Amino acid sequence: MSFYTSLSGLKGAQTELATVSNNIANVGSYGFKKSRTEFGDIISPSRTSPGNGTRLKAIEQQFTQGGYETTSRDLDVAIAGNGFFVTRDAIAGGNTMFTRNGKLTIDGGYLVDSSGGFVQGLPVDPDGNVTATGLAAATNISIPQRSGVPRATTSIDLQVTLPANADLPASRAMYSASNPYAFDRLDPNSYNHSTQTVVYDSAGNSFPATVYYTRTAETPTSTWQARLFVGAEEATPSPVTMTFDAGGNRTAPTSAVAFGAVYPSGAAGPLTMSLSLGTTNQASGPFTLRVAEQNGASAGTLSDVSIDENGLVSATFSNGETQAIAKLAMANFQNPAGLKQRGDASWSITGDSGQPTVGEAGQDGIGRVQSGALERANVDITEELVALISAQRNFQANAKAIETGTTMTQAIINMRS
Template sequence: MSFYTSLSGLKGAQTDLSTVSNNIANVGSYGFKKSRAEFGDIVAASRTSAGQGTRLKQIEQQFSQGGFEASSKELDLAIAGNGFFITRDALTGGSTTFTRNGAFDIDADRYLVDSNGGYVQVLPVDTAGNVTSTGIASARNLQMPLTSGTPRATSTMDLSIGFPSNADVPSRRAMYSSATPWAFDRLDPNSYNHSTQTVVYDSAGKALPATLYFARTASTASGDATNSWQTYLFVGNEQASANPASPTPTPLTLQFDAAGALTSPTGPATFGSVFPAGASAPIGLTLDFGAATNQSTGTFTLASLEQDGYATGKLDDVTIGEDGLVTATFSNGTTQALGKLAVANFSNPTGLKQRGDARWSITGDSGDAQVGVPGEDGFGRIQSGALERANVDITEELVSLISAQRNFQANAKAIETANAMTSAIMNLRN
């Protein structure tokens, strides 16, 4: 029996050696979890007989945290703490796998996939980034949009302007006489003092030029009762009217007191809608000069000019926060919450079945997946721009390798000794 006892030891040492070798071979595999061979003795037939050797009980996986390796790629992710990323191997009806390897990429169809082409799963969120549905059945494939898909027509322009107090009145310039009375003409720069241009958007997101012309009409320095300016608003080649009820377009009059503070209008001024060439729908604008607009010594100063419209934007960037929220940023300055990364945990992760490439699947021993979002309910947080290395300590594995080798040699020596004893017995008759 000593032959079979030592043979079981040889097989055990060989299995131990294979397990350690596999750990060492995968020291550079992201998300890999090392394994450990566990053995038990074979029960003896009676209390007066020796044991019958050893047997392999299981090769147990060790799900301790691996170290992080920094990456310059934002879609390289690592979980700091408990949990697994969830992936599916097909767009619909695919089998579900779990991984700690966060080397993700975007495929040709704009889906976020793992290194094996599995589709990364996210939970749906509202516009504020709050999860609207939980559970593995609610998880879906994450696809990046090409555009924001939500153009917005400009409705308000916020301005902050410094008007020069020493500006002249165009109607009193020498070139204008009673024979040629002054009249505003956007094509004649002598008929106004200053102009500025920006871009506004119609309801389809089409960009159109909007131009503001400012002409001084009264100056207290010249003996007038007020300090007044007129503002002419053009969208494309169409003039908008500050008085929508007027049959002809009228400008907006700005008035300032002796200290240079704006006294009129006292709030936002709404112009009538215009339908310039190329627009898909009429555009109605409101100008808000705010409290910072004033008249003072110096030159004409446009401190700020902002409008609230935007076109359909193209995808510029994708970021993933610590809480797993995936946010897309578009060229028009808008952002969109696309979902939160779904993470799973198990009551007995060592019971998961290995699928290769740092992926696992559910078994009866592992229990059902407990699905949540990063940072909540015991799940780890997401670290973007990092990958989890294998949790293999190469020094520890080399020591285990030497130990397995010694065990193999010892069992081989036991077989050799048993063989020598048997030979000696066989030679007694001689």
């Protein structure tokens, strides 16, 4: 019996060596959780029996917190505390998986994990508040590539302060008395100042809208002309004449100026706009642009995706819009050690683990999300090397016991011969 007793010890030591080796091999795997072998003695047949060896009770996973590795990616996320990210396996027909590996990417318009599984999210309202919880409410997180509907510009609001000491282009040497105000937008000597904004056509195409300001009289009334160009096309009627009193207050025009249709090259259709001068005035000091606004918009394209500590996934678009997409579905278990390993730091539900509690990060015992970081394996190399040496000693001791038992048996055989 001593042979079989020691043989069980050899097998146990071999299993422990394999477990420790697996831990060491995965020290660089993100989200990996180390395992520990647990043994129990084989029941003795009687009170006088020394026992029949050892047996493997379980290889139990240790779901302790791993260290963090800071990265520069917004889509690298780690869990600070308990919980798992929820994914659905794209290959195996949508099997639900759970992982601590937060190395996420966007593939085909969906948020996926490092194995290609679809990351699951809970639906949210425009303010980012979750509207439904539970595993049944979780869906693949789809990242929109565009946002908003194109809107043609119909109104421009440009408010400036014009300098009271501005000269007249007619006083410049190259302009003659017979043609004192020959305006040419390509010649900066033919106007005093200009300002520019962007307008949009019905398809969301953008065009530069430039207003050129030319002073035409100083006395008895200060007079300026404004010309609006969209691209290279001038909007009519042009020019718009502005007058100012001695205090610099504008006396004309007193309302927004409506322009006829202007059709810049490349536009999907003509643009019909009005120009509001607002509080445009004249004062001592330099030319100053105070307001430059318009009511058109283009459809924004995706420029950035971020995840905050509460797991809220937000998309930012080129038109300045920010959209709340979903909240990461987070799961917790009463017995995480009962989960079945599926590889790539992923697990699936078993009867021992129980059903998951699915909710938001930071609630119901679930940890918060740390963006820009990944959780490293919770493997301590020093501890594993000590365990490796211990398993090796156990193996050697059991091998020695078998050798000793064989020697004793051989001695008994020799005594009978």
